[in-house]
Amino acid sequence: MDKNKEIAIKEIEDKESLIVEVSDKIWDYAELSLDEYKSCELYCSIMEKEGFEVRKGISGIATAFMASFGSGKPVIGVLAEYDALSGIPKCDVYKKEHLDVKKLENSITSKSSAHGCGHNLLGAGAMAAALGIKKYLEESHHKGTVILYGCPGEEGCASKAFFARDGYWNKLDAALTWHPADCNEVVTGSSNSCIQVKYTFKGISSHASASPDKGRSALDAVELMNIGVQFLREHMSDKARVHYAITDAGGVSPNVVQSRAEVLYMVRSNHVKEALELQKRVDDIAKGAALMTETSYERTFIDGMSDTVTNRTLEKVAYSNFEELGVPQHTEDELLTAKEIAGTYESREKTPGIGSDFDESYAEVALKLRKENESYMNDFLLPHFTGNAFEAASTDVGDVSYNCPTVQIHVASWPNGCPGHSWQNVACGGSSIGHKAAVHAGKVLAATAIDLFEDEELIKNALSEFKERTKDGYNCPIPEKAVAKL
Ligand SMILES: [Zn+2]
Ligand SMILES: [Zn+2]
Structure with missing residues (x-):
């Protein structure tokens, strides 16, 4: 040697x-x-x-x-x-x-x-x-x-x-x-490249039966976001992946309109540039879900890798x-x-x-x-x-x-x-x-x-x-x- x-x-x-x-x-x-x-x-x-x-x-x-x-x-x-x-x-x-x-x-x-x-x-x-x-x-x-x-x-x-x-x-x-x-x-x-972003939706809580019209459900927003992303999956690259976990479902009481809910998304693609682009499409879906439910949301970047x-x-x-x-x-x-x-x-x-x-x-x-x-x-x-x-x-x-x-x-x-x-x-x-x-x-x-x-x-x-x-x-x-x- x-x-x-x-x-x-x-x-x-x-x-x-x-x-x-x-x-x-x-x-x-x-x-x-x-x-x-x-x-x-x-x-x-x-x-x-x-x-x-x-x-x-x-x-x-x-x-x-x-x-x-x-x-x-x-x-x-x-x-x-x-x-x-x-x-x-x-x-x-x-x-x-x-x-x-x-x-x-x-x-x-x-x-x-x-x-x-x-x-x-x-x-x-x-x-x-x-x-x-x-x-x-x-x-x-x-x-x-x-x-x-x-x-x-x-x-x-x-x-x-x-x-x-x-x-x-x-x-x-x-x-x-x-x-x-x-x-x-x-x-x-x-x-794979991978990016994690957390979406925290905020709505208005109310009695789910007595005054549902007064409430705006953050949990509905999370559900609609997940459905939106489900439809996105058909229109992205084969190698890309989108995973999620509901990290806060807004509590355990069905008789309360959930005013807060949170979902963590993980977007994967074999090129970081594509992952960043796909992530923006997931952002748009969050925006759409908030619009549909009259809630607001906060986007928190967690991490990303190439x-x-x-x-x-x-x-x-x-x-x-x-x-x-x-x-x-x-x-x-x-x-x-x-x-x-x-x-x-x-x-x-x-x-x-x-x-x-x-x-x-x-x-x-x-x-x-x-x-x-x-x-x-x-x-x-x-x-x-x-x-x-x-x-x-x-x-x-x-x-x-x-x-x-x-x-x-x-x-x-x-x-x-x-x-x-x-x-x-x-x-x-x-x-x-x-x-x-x-x-x-x-x-x-x-x-x-x-x-x-x-x-x-x-x-x-x-x-x-x-x-x-x-x-x-x-x-x-x-x-x-x-x-x-x-
Ligand atoms: Zn490990
Ligand atoms: Zn390791």
Whole structure:
């Protein structure tokens, strides 16, 4: 291996206990979106101690931070997330009784929160990469800067899109990140753009039977809005989606004309520009519903995120480093734990990899690798998929990718087919299976960054590909004055 990469890898190995400690503490804090105060503080204090310059409160978000080291170009960003999810129990695989599914499900309360998406690992792995890159910059005396971005609220708020609005990403030469997953691969393809807006209707309350003529129903407005959107669905792009939830039905008394009601809308499309246009049509329907019911309404922007722009140049660099570094290897005990966990869900035999959903011959190769592997942990690297892939879900990494060349990898952190946002993810994320993934992700990302620092051509090529793919410009889904909130 290249000497410069060895410096970074050794540093990550030397700091392994710190990386694991951070991951475990954040697993235990399990703070929800925009409430990640302890997690943010932990990262900031460690990064300061490690010699990074730390800035808190980016884009007016109290739990966001930036930790920089070095000076001048190139500037490489590494993205960390650390928010948890509610309604999922904290399941610790080391306590075997916790694998009792019934017991676990019964233990869920309204206060339950846990790292069902593995963001405790995500943040710790990103930090590992930043520490490795810093050591390389120090020892090689290479010009350049590494910045660890603390991006709160991935599960709600889309902080990276707020950072995009405020111009943080377009100063970077490249952004690198990863996500825990059930396999090892370089992420490719696009995802859906998504915008959330809340409509609060106000009417006049009155006795529903004695004086219905005096009342104006906000609930009627919500219902008419939903019907209006239902008719809209026939006249929008096939790939677009409009979801809603009635978040306030105006109370539980049918004999009162409801003076207040609220509905939350989520508009999705495979291009942010289209999502913004579709969102305006939903706004018009709200206006129409208010007009029909003689009510008024308030529109509150919640969050928005763009589709993802792929960057093959960076994907290739990440892939060659992943190939060279291999994948995390698991002990007999870990494989046994993985098998036990895989026994608790149906999709354990699924064919792994993003490419498998879009290309039959790719799926054949992936399935063959999986079968040869003989365990539920996918301890192999999937081939780099270069076809077109599209994920219907959304991520605010999209807004980073519209502003600088961006690449993501997946590292196997739980068994094959493990459902997203689940207690199974929590269990693995708090175990040595997850720890290994975080440390390994840090190594692959650090090695990828070092290639970019060392080879100007790579950055030039990534940038020209990025410019070509984003030539129609970036339509930021975050309004100028919007404040991140939930
Ligand atoms: Zn998630
Ligand atoms: Zn996630």
